[in-house]
Every structure is written in C-alpha cells, then in structure tokens.
Amino acid sequence: MVAAIDIIEEMLSAHADYITNALDTLRDGIGVPADIDRARLDNVCRIGVWLETIAEAYADNADFLKVCATHSKFHNDLANLIAKYHGGERDAVIAKLEALGLTEGGCFIDVLDALTRFASEVDDETSGLF
Numbered sequence: 436m437v438a439a440i441d442i443i444e445e446m447l448s449a450h451a452d453y454i455t456n457a458l459d460t461l462r463d464g465i466g467v468p469a470d471i472d473r474a475r476l477d478n479v480c481r482i483g484v485w486l487e488t489i490a491e492a493y494a495d496n497a498d499f500l501k502v503c504a505t506h507s508k509f510h511n512d513l514a515n516l517i518a519k520y521h522g523g524e525r526d527a528v529i530a531k532l533e534a535l536g537l538t539e540g541g542c543f544i545d546v547l548d549a550l551t552r553f554a555s556e557v558d559d560e561t562s563g564l565f
C-alpha cells in the first residue's frame with residue numbers, strides 16, 4: 436500500500452521533474468519537434484499509467500476526474516509550449532518553464548485539494564497499483 440501523502444508527493448515531484456527535464460532539453464537546444472507529440476501523451480508517464488489503470492473504478496469520482504483533467508491539461512500545455520519554442524519563441528518559452536518550476540505546487544496548485552481528497556479515498560488495492 437502507498438500512503439496518500441506519497442501519492443501526492445510523487446505526483447507533484449514527477450511533474451516538477453518533467454518540467455525540469457523539458458527545460459534542460461530546450462535550454463540545451465536538443466529538443467526536436469517530435470517532442471511536441473510525446474509531451475502531449477498523458478498516459479505514458481507513471482502518473483498517467485496509474486490514472487488510466489484505475490479510471491473505470493473511479494469514473495464517477497469528481498476529485499479523480501479533476502485530477503485527470505489537470506494532468507491531461509499539464510501535458511497539453513507543455514506540448515503547446517514546446518510547439519511555441521519550435522515556432523521561434525525560444526526565450527519566452529524558457530522563461531515560462533522557469534516560472535512554472537518556481538511555482539509552489541507546480542502546475543497542480545489549483546487541484547491540490549481534489550488530489551488530496553482523492554489520494555486519501557483510494558483503497559489499498561488502488562494505491563498498491565501506484
């Protein structure tokens with residue numbers, strides 16, 4: 436079983452690391468346009484795999500749905516930023532990603548209450564899948 440706080444911390448940490456990795460890649464100039472489609476995939480990172488695995492069981496849970504929507508938006512927004520980078524807005528995108536990395540709670544600050552409630556509600560079997 437994984438404790439609720441561990442789920443919350445991992446979700447925040449994993450996405451902070453995702454931002455950092457994207458930022459490092461773009462700063463180093465090694466990003467490629469294919470990164471846009473890869474970043475948009477919200478079901479290949481550890482969090483996305485878990486959310487997709489438990490989706491049927493929690494399809495009626497409002498907090499779960501909010502977490503899923505925010506997670507998907509995170510990946511979509513990051514993909515859009517990478518597209519802007521490749522469209523010539525290099526400095527603006529890097530500045531935006533740097534600002535996101537400094538935001539307490541990262542991109543998930545607006546969903547933290549829902550994430551906390553949801554993580555506290557999951558049963559042992561579901562948390563074990565994480």
